[in-house]
Amino acid sequence: MTVKRLEANKLAHMFIEGADNLSRHVKIVDSLNVFPVPDGDTGTNMNLSITSGVKEVQAQTAKDAATIAASFAKGLLMGARGNSGVILSQLFRGFSKAVEGKEKLNAEDFAKAFEKGVETAYKAVIKPVEGTILTVAKDSAKQAVKSAKKNDDIIVVMSDLIKEAKASLKRTPDLLPVLKEVGVVDSGGQGLLYIYEGFLAVLEGKKLKDQQPVTPNMDDLVKIEHHHQSAQSHMATEDIEFGYCTEVMVRFDQERLKNEAFIEEDFRNELSEIGDSLLVVSDEDLLKVHIHAEYPGEVLSRAQRYGDFINIKIENMREQHTHLLDETQAFYGASEQAETQKETPKSEFGIVTVSMGEGVSKLFKGLGAQEVIQGGQTMNPSTEDIVSAINKVNAKNILILPNNGNIIMAAEQAADVVDSKAIVIPSKTVPQGLAALLAFNPSIDIEKNASHMNEAMKAVKSGQVTYAVRDTQIEGLQIQKDDYIGIADKKIVNTHKDLVEAAKELLSHMIDEDSEMVTVLAGEDVSERETKALIQYLEDTFTDVELDIHQGDQPLYSYIFSVE
Secondary structure, eight states: OOOOSBOHHHHHHHHHHHHHHHHHTHHHHHHTOSSOSSOOOHHHHHHHHHHHHHHHHHTOOOOSHHHHHHHHHHHHHHHOBHHHHHHHHHHHHHHHHHTTTOSSBOHHHHHHHHHHHHHHHHHHOSSOOTTSHHHHHHHHHHHHHHHHHHOOOHHHHHHHHHHHHHHHHHHHHHHOHHHHHHTOOOHHHHHHHHHHHHHHHHHTTOOOSOOOOOOOOHHHHHHHHHHHHHHTOOSOGGGOSSOEEEEEEEEEOHHHHHHSOOOHHHHHHHHHTTEEEEEEEEOSSEEEEEEEESOHHHHHHHHHTTEEEEEEEEEEHHHHHHHHHHHHHHHHOHHHHHHHHHHSOOEEEEEEEEEOSHHHHHHHHHTTOSEEEEOOSSSOOBHHHHHHHHHHHOEEEEEEEOOSTTTHHHHHHHHHHSSSEEEEOOOOSHHHHHHHHHTOOTTSOHHHHHHHHHHHHHTOEEEEEEEOSSOEEETTEEEOTTOEEEEETTEEEEEESSHHHHHHHHHHHHOOTTOOEEEEEEOTTOOHHHHHHHHHHHHHHOTTSEEEEEEOOOSSOSEEEEEO
16 A cells, blocks of 8 residues: 555544544653653643644645645644643644645655654744654654655655654653653653654554543543533523532542442433533542532532542532633634724733632732733643733733743744734743732833843742652652652752641752742642741741742642742
8 A cells, every 4th residue: 555645635634643643642641741740741732732733624624735734733823732732833833834835745745844844843942952852853754854755655754754753752861861860751752653653544544553432631621611611601690500510539449339339321320410511530540520510519429439539629600600701702702802902992011921829810910910821730721822811911012921831832822923012921930920020110111021020030939849740769859659849940859748848848948048038829738737837937947038928729839939
């Protein structure tokens, strides 16, 4: 079997199968993230990004390869999340540029499109790091070009590309010491390989061996479900039949299962009688439920038959209704919003920032941010999310504070596509974002503001306390799963089984004789007793330092510290 001309339908099928193959391996890609904190989201970000690209392809009726590639690139661009998602979008942005005007692709066109994708992706990254998805894409594209010079069969070119991608991926630990230390290959490169393997399967007319049902991330399912609800939410609040959004995670108890076996389909049918928007996901260990119910207690009682609760979340949907309508406006009403904004004069400045935690969001709003996008470590906002926030602000000059290194590229991509003048202040942490925002001065122009805000960021030290999601050894520290770890400016500096002790050790590392102020943001999982103990330690140990304490309510990070 040979393929010497790639037509639009087959190219579209390749994009779809590539995305499907990645989605089947999302958890594997997530698990390769080297940082043992709960941010293993490379696979999730790539999956959400490429899913956005596939939606554009599926909506496309054109019969030429160039239009299919352009649609895929456009969807990826707007859905790009995290650095891995943005780089992926750039790889296929370059691919689509290379095939502009072509109805069908030959082997040379195909190989050069990958090469152009690599060129575009490298240009998008300020400081490319070798040993990442970029390296895997570069090495494999180079091999594809070599292959295309020798033969005209696209299957052979794709096979050679994948062979080199695998070899390059295997070499990533030699290029990035942290990968070798932890004993993994690069997660983004692995995700790209899964996409490429999906491409080859279509070219060869094969079905991939790993055909187990896709199990999307529960959070993503819930988000999709809520967006669906948003689209349907043009109703009066009193018309909401089931008032409480209820989420439960249960760890199965084998003793209880002896009395009553868990059968997912039966349980789903059972819950469907007491609510809607139902999602039930389970594996050998865990049961996850999302449902809108009028009596959440019933859901808890029924789920508890099978084990103990790990997490419970109940939200009053009627109270959230107004907020839901706002979300609908953000996601579905952009055109209406644009019409409204045409009639509303633009303000001089607008500030868009990203935050996780209600308390942190209030802090940013209190300092002047007009739009705070909820997101961060485990759910990076997409380019489209940021564009939507920028449009909502309706200002001539926009300053964007990502507050997370993994969001900076998506923010820059958003800044490039909006009509307003937008500048990204590359804040990588919440303390950096807060420090930058404090330096904003509405009486000077946007370039001077950007300069001042960048300088302000450099004067602050950022610290975070979170927990380890797996056992590992990194930079000389032996870390056990669930231990608390202290991170100073992205470097893990200490670990301890006790939260307060871990926080004390981290602060002792960060505070020196030049330190004047310490800001503490307490996370949603921290008790008042623990924070009081920490404050007492700070007051007793660092008597010359001024303290500023806030309830940040951020998830995942028990404490966020800023030292100035």
